Amino acid sequence: MNNSIRLKSRPEGIPTLENFEFVEVDKPKASEGQVLLKTKYVSVDPYLRGRMRDEKSYITPFELDKPLQSGIIAEVVESHISDFKKGDFVNGMLEWKQFQTSNGKGLQKVDSSKAPLSAYLGVLGLTGITAYVGLLKIGEPKEGETVLVSGASGAVGSVVGQLAKIKGCKVVGIAGSDEKIKLLQNTFGFDAGINYKTTNQMRKAIKETCPNGVDVYFDNVGGEILDAAMANMNRFGRVVNCGAISLYNETEQPTGPRLETSLVKKSLKMQGFIARDYQDEFKEIVPQLATWLNDNKLTYEETIVEGFENIPRAFIDLFEGKNKGKMVVKV
Amino acid sequence: MNNSIRLKSRPEGIPTLENFEFVEVDKPKASEGQVLLKTKYVSVDPYLRGRMRDEKSYITPFELDKPLQSGIIAEVVESHISDFKKGDFVNGMLEWKQFQTSNGKGLQKVDSSKAPLSAYLGVLGLTGITAYVGLLKIGEPKEGETVLVSGASGAVGSVVGQLAKIKGCKVVGIAGSDEKIKLLQNTFGFDAGINYKTTNQMRKAIKETCPNGVDVYFDNVGGEILDAAMANMNRFGRVVNCGAISLYNETEQPTGPRLETSLVKKSLKMQGFIARDYQDEFKEIVPQLATWLNDNKLTYEETIVEGFENIPRAFIDLFEGKNKGKMVVKV
Numbered sequence: 001m002n003n004s005i006r007l008k009s010r011p012e013g014i015p016t017l018e019n020f021e022f023v024e025v026d027k028p029k030a031s032e033g034q035v036l037l038k039t040k041y042v043s044v045d046p047y048l049r050g051r052m053r054d055e056k057s058y059i060t061p062f063e064l065d066k067p068l069q070s071g072i073i074a075e076v077v078e079s080h081i082s083d084f085k086k087g088d089f090v091n092g093m094l095e096w097k098q099f100q101t102s103n104g105k106g107l108q109k110v111d112s113s114k115a116p117l118s119a120y121l122g123v124l125g126l127t128g129i130t131a132y133v134g135l136l137k138i139g140e141p142k143e144g145e146t147v148l149v150s151g152a153s154g155a156v157g158s159v160v161g162q163l164a165k166i167k168g169c170k171v172v173g174i175a176g177s178d179e180k181i182k183l184l185q186n187t188f189g190f191d192a193g194i195n196y197k198t199t200n201q202m203r204k205a206i207k208e209t210c211p212n213g214v215d216v217y218f219d220n221v222g223g224e225i226l227d228a229a230m231a232n233m234n235r236f237g238r239v240v241n242c243g244a245i246s247l248y249n250e251t252e253q254p255t256g257p258r259l260e261t262s263l264v265k266k267s268l269k270m271q272g273f274i275a276r277d278y279q280d281e282f283k284e285i286v287p288q289l290a291t292w293l294n295d296n297k298l299t300y301e302e303t304i305v306e307g308f309e310n311i312p313r314a315f316i317d318l319f320e321g322k323n324k325g326k327m328v329v330k331v
Numbered sequence: 332m333n334n335s336i337r338l339k340s341r342p343e344g345i346p347t348l349e350n351f352e353f354v355e356v357d358k359p360k361a362s363e364g365q366v367l368l369k370t371k372y373v374s375v376d377p378y379l380r381g382r383m384r385d386e387k388s389y390i391t392p393f394e395l396d397k398p399l400q401s402g403i404i405a406e407v408v409e410s411h412i413s414d415f416k417k418g419d420f421v422n423g424m425l426e427w428k429q430f431q432t433s434n435g436k437g438l439q440k441v442d443s444s445k446a447p448l449s450a451y452l453g454v455l456g457l458t459g460i461t462a463y464v465g466l467l468k469i470g471e472p473k474e475g476e477t478v479l480v481s482g483a484s485g486a487v488g489s490v491v492g493q494l495a496k497i498k499g500c501k502v503v504g505i506a507g508s509d510e511k512i513k514l515l516q517n518t519f520g521f522d523a524g525i526n527y528k529t530t531n532q533m534r535k536a537i538k539e540t541c542p543n544g545v546d547v548y549f550d551n552v553g554g555e556i557l558d559a560a561m562a563n564m565n566r567f568g569r570v571v572n573c574g575a576i577s578l579y580n581e582t583e584q585p586t587g588p589r590l591e592t593s594l595v596k597k598s599l600k601m602q603g604f605i606a607r608d609y610q611d612e613f614k615e616i617v618p619q620l621a622t623w624l625n626d627n628k629l630t631y632e633e634t635i636v637e638g639f640e641n642i643p644r645a646f647i648d649l650f651e652g653k654n655k656g657k658m659v660v661k662v
Contacts, residue, residue: 050596222591236608241594254589260553261579263572263603265381270601272594277567 002027003308005096007062010052014249014319019052020068020312027099030078034101037074039308040089042096042329043121044070044315045155047274049248067095071126073110073117074100084109091120098308098331115293122155122326123300128289129282130275131159134240136167137278138271139216143168146210148229151220152190153180153301155326156242160218161190162298169216172209174202174225176321183324187299202228213237221246223256230262241272249319301325333358334639336427338393341383345580345650350383351399351643358430361409365432368405370639371420373427373660374452375401375646376486378605380579398426402457404441404448405431415440422451429639429662446624453486453657454631459620460613461606462490465571467498468609469602470547474499477541479560482551483521484511484632486657487573491549492521493629500547503540505533505556507652514655518630533559544568552577558588564599572603580650632656 001024008021030036048070051062062068072094076084081104084090090107094100110120122128134156141147147164151157152173161184164171173184173193181193192209199205206214206228213234219226222244233239247254262268278285292298303323305314308331318327332355339352361367379401382393393399403425407415412435415421421438425431441451453459465487472478478495482488483504492515495502504515504524512524523540530536537545537559544565550557553575564570578585593599609616623629634654636645639662649658 219591222589226591241591243595244589244591247589247592255586256589258553258575258578258585258587259590259601260550260557260572260575260603263601264574264605265603267604267608268602270590270594271599272591272596273598274595277598 002097002099004067004098005308005311006065006067007052009064010054011049011249012251015049015052015312015316017312017316021065022309025097028101030080030101032080034103035076035081035084035090035107036078037090037094037100037102038077039072039074039094039096039098039100039331041073041118041121042070042308042311042331043072043125044311044318044327044329045127046243046245046248046318048315049319067097069093069095071121073120089117091125096311114290118302118304118326118328118330119293119300121328122302123159123293123298124286124289126275127155127326128159129278129285130242131156131163132285132289133275133278133281134242134273135160135163135216135218138273139218139238139240141167141169141216144170145215146170146172146212146234147216147218148172148174148206148210148214148232149190149218149220150174150225150229151243151245152184152193153188153324154220155300155302155323157218157220158184158188158301158325159298161188162292164216165189166292166297170210170212172206174221180324183301187301196225203231206232216240218242219244223247223254227257230257230259230268233262233266233268235266235268237266237268239268239270241270245319303327305329307331333428333430335398335429336639336642337396337398338383340395341385342380342580343582346380346383346643346647348643348647352396353640356428359432361411361432363411365434366407366412366415366421366438367409368421368425368431368433369408370403370405370425370429370431370662372404372449372452373401373639373642373662374403374456374458375642375649375658375660376458377574377576377579377649379646380650398428400424400426402452404451420448422456427642445621449633449635449657449659449661450624450631452659453633454490454624454629455617455620457606458486458657459490460609460616461573462487462494463616463620464606464609464612465573465604466491466494466547466549469604470549470569470571472498472500472547475501476546477501477503477543477565478547478549479503479505479537479541479545479563480521480549480551481505481527481556481560482574482576483515483524484519484655485551486631486633486654488549488551489515489519489632489656490629492519493623495547496520497623497628501541501543503537505552511655514632518632527556534562537563547571549573550575554578554585554587561588561590561593561599564593564597566597566599568597568599570599570601572601576650634658636660638662
C-alpha cells in the first residue's frame with residue numbers, strides 16, 4: 001500500500017480538490033546506493049501554487065500526472081547508503097508519496113532530540129530561513145525603526161515579527177482575523193496588529209498604528225495591502241517582497257497603482273528573493289535560529305493536519321487563511 | 332534691470348508658459364557677508380516638475396508667486412566674503428533671476444579652465460553624479476552583463492550608457508527618434524538602440540536587442556517602457572529607478588501591471604534614489620568623472636538655449652523630448 005498524489009489538472013484561480021488525483025503505486029525497494037523513506041511530515045506552502053502554472057519561474061513547474069513535491073520530513077526505513085541508517089530522520093524536497101526511494105542527494109539529517117520534527121519544516125527550515133534572510137539581509141532593520149509585516153500570523157510572518165523584536169524594532173502585523181491579531185500580540189510579541197478584513201481604510205490604519213511611518217515592510221501578500229503600505233513608507237524605506245499570496249490565484253495580469261514615482265521620490269528599495277538565493281549561508285542561519293528558539297526568544301505556531309489524504313485540502317486551506325503559523329500535514 | 336521668473340500657477344499635466352510669470356525686480360546690493368551673483372547658465376531638469384506640485388517630496392515644493400530655482404552657474408560680480416572674489420564662477424541651487432545675492436552657503440567654485448562652464452551643470456554636475464550613483468552604486472553592473480537604459484539620449488541616460496561601456500557591459504538605449512538612436516550609437520558608443528516611438532511591441536524589441544536578457548535596467552521614464560523592461564529582466568536583475576518622466580504630468584494616479592510577482596519570481600531589486608543621497612561621496616565621484624572626460628572615455632551632448640526669457644520654454648521642451656543631452660539655458 002503506497003499512496004501518491006499527482007497534479008491532475010492545472011488550477012484556474014484557487015485550487016480545488018479536483019486538481020489532485022490519488023494514485024496507488026507499488027511500494028518501492030531500495031537498491032544499492034539508495035534509502036527507502038517513509039513520509040512523516042509534509043509541508044504545504046503558498047509558493048507551490050506557482051509551480052502549478054506552466055510557466056518559467058525560479059523553479060520548474062509541476063508536470064501533469066506526476067507526483068507533487070514539497071519539503072518533507074521522512075524516516076529512513078531501509079538504507080544502502082553509509083551516511084544514513086535505519087531510524088534516521090531526514091529533510092528534503094520529496095514527492096507526495098507515503099514511501100519513496102532516494103539516492104541521498106539533497107537530504108539533510110535532522111535531530112529529533114533538539115526540536116520537534118515538524119519544526120524542521122517551519123521555524124528551523126525554509127520558513128525560518130526565509131524570514132531571516134528577507135528581514136535581516138534585505139530589510140536590514142535598525143534599532144528603533146518600524147517594521148510592518150503582512151501575512152503576519154503565517155509561518156514566515158510570525159518569525160519575521162519576532163526577529164524584528166530581537167533587533168529592537170517596533171513591529172506591526174497585518175492579519176485576517178481578530179483571533180490572529182491577538183495571537184500576534186500575545187504569543188509573538190508584536191506591538192500592534194491590523195485586521196485587514198474589518199478595516200476599510202488600510203492606508204489610514206497603517207498610518208495610525210505606525211505614526212512614525214514604516215521603515216521596513218515585509219510583504220507576503222502583495223496587492224492592495226502593498227499599496228497601502230507603500231503610501232506609508234519613510235524615505236530610504238525597504239520593501240521586502242517575499243510573496244504575493246493575494247495574486248497567486250489571479251487568472252489575468254493584475255494591475256494596480258504604479259510604484260515607480262514613489263520609489264524615486266522616497267529613495268525606496270523593493271527587493272524580491274527566495275531563501276535558496278542565500279544557500280551558502282544556511283549553515284550559519286539555522287544554528288542562530290535554533291539558539292533563539294532554545295533561548296525562548298523565538299516561538300512558533302503550527303497547524304498540524306492529520307492524514308496523507310488531507311494534503312490537498314490543507315494546501316487549499318492556505319488560501320483561505322485557515323492556518324495559524326506553519327501548515328504541516330502529519331502522515 | 333533684473334528679471335525674475337515666478338511660479339504663477341501649478342501646472343495641470345504638461346506645464347505651459349501661462350504657469351510662469353516674469354517680474355521685474357530691483358537689482359540687489361551685496362552687504363557684508365554676501366556676494367552679488369550674475370546668472371550665466373541655468374539648468375532645466377525634469378525633476379523640477381515634481382516641485383511644482385503642492386505635495387510632500389524629498390525636496391520642498393515651489394511656492395506660488397515666488398521665484399523658481401534650479402542648478403545655476405553664476406559669476407561673482409561683487410564679493411564681501413573672503414572665500415569668493417570678483418570673477419569667480421560658482422555652482423549652486425539658485426533662483427531664476429538675472430542677479431541675486433547669496434551668503435555663500437551651498438556655493439561651489441568651478442574652474443572654467445578645466446571644462447566649459449555648462450559641463451558643471453551636466454556631466455560634472457548633478458546629472459553626471461546621478462548617472463554614476465544610479466548605475467554603479469545601485470545597478471552594480473558586472474563585465475559582460477547587459478544594461479538597458481531608457482531616456483538614453485538625455486542628460487543622465489547618455490552618461491549611464493558610457494559608464495556601462497567603461498565597465499565592459501553590453502549597452503542598449505531606448506530613445507524617441509531615429510536621430511537620437513544614431514547619436515547613441517555613433518557618439519556615445521551604445522551597442523544598440525530602440526526607437527520607442529516607431530516600435531509597437533517594446534517587450535519584443537527589447538528581447539531581440541537583449542537576447543541574453545537584461546541584468547540592469549536604468550529607468551528614466553517609468554510607465555509602459557518599464558513594464559516592457561521588467562518582462563525581460565534576468566534573475567537577480569537590478570532596476571534603477573532614476574525618474575519617471577512619462578508619469579510626471581499625469582493628473583490621476585497612474586496604474587499598470589503589478590510588479591510584485593515578478594520581483595519575487597526573479598529575485599529582482601528595484602531601487603529609487605536621488606544623487607543627494609550620496610552627497611558624502613561627491614568629492615570622489617566628480618574627479619573620477621572629470622578624469623574619464625579628459626581621457627575621452629566620456630563625452631556629452633548639450634542643448635544650449637539662449638536667453639533668460641527662454642527658460643520656461645526650454646523646461647517645457649524637456650517633456651517633448653526636444654533636447655539632446657543636457658538642456659541648459661545660457662543667459
